[in-house]
Amino acid sequence: MKSKSYAFKDLNQKTDLELFQLIKERNKGALDIIFSRYYEILCRFGLAYESDINVVEEKVSDVFIQLWNSHERLQEIKKPKPYLYVVVKNKLMEPVLYQKMKQSLDQGLEDEHATSPCIEQEIIDQEQRELYVRKIEGILDHIPKKSRQIFEMSRLDELKYKEISEILGVSVKTVESHMAIALKTIRNMVVKNKQY
Template sequence: MKYQNHNIEKSLIKGLRDGNQKSYKILFDQYYNWLCNYVYKLSKNNALSEDLVQNVFLRLWEKKSTLHITSSLRNYLFRSCHNEYLMHLRQQKKEIDLLDELKWKALFQLYQENEKLQQEEDWLKIEKAIAKLPRKCQEVFKLSRLEQKKHKEIAEILGISTKTVEIHITKALRFLKTNVSGFFF
């Protein structure tokens, strides 16, 4: 019986190599459901199983003239379906990895945009609070913190003592710490 099956397989393979559609249809009818069941056991997805098995049969027809089967036809188709399923998993993993990468890039960009907006809002709060300081205190604070001038330079620019500069800066810092949440100057 096994010898007879072997001869039938050889005949079908030869017919397939010669482009005989009847041989192809016999192969398809004989193995399609069995292969779909095998792939379904791996994937638990009927539609995917059918797609993958159809891909194997499509490639079998496309490569019929160069077909080289050294084992049984059944083993060849079995291995082909198994490999097709593995290729599907690899492709799926690549797609998931790509989606993860895109998701993290989008989240990071959103975070940066939110951070920038938050900084702008914080700066507006600071500017409003600075505007509430007495004029001289504002000038000293801006020269000190925004223009990075030393106390002695500020004293010379404004014509006041360095002690007065220190008093204005202390007053401004105290006011900002109590009126601007998260103030860090």
């Protein structure tokens, strides 16, 4: 028990950047330290964008889950604190209308499948979705590593170019260049796949 206490104290003395590197290496203790440093602060910050504390707490928790699950991208983040703030802000700024529309579409699909007696069609639909996901992953695998990271931050994390540049410690022009490379690679792969 004593050694865990010392290990925690040792981790607690590390910088945020060092902790992010340890999270990348799957060190749960490092995630616990980042969580204890920022959870309450980020919840307070989130209240500027959403008045329901339960929603804020859920979104902030999601950020830490995302941090753990996308650990391979942490190596490139040079400024962990702004990164956390930006991701929380973006999660809380997601349009409510979009969420309602998505729920409505999901409900419509559920209703359609509930009334559809054709199990074969469901299997075909599932296979097509899996094929589509594999094609997307195949295309993304052709994007150079740094360009893919920036593309994912822009398209998946919905960060603006300026936010990405601050998080990664690069210029906005560099972000734009990497996005251009990613988009060109995607275009080329789509054209190539259409030929077959």
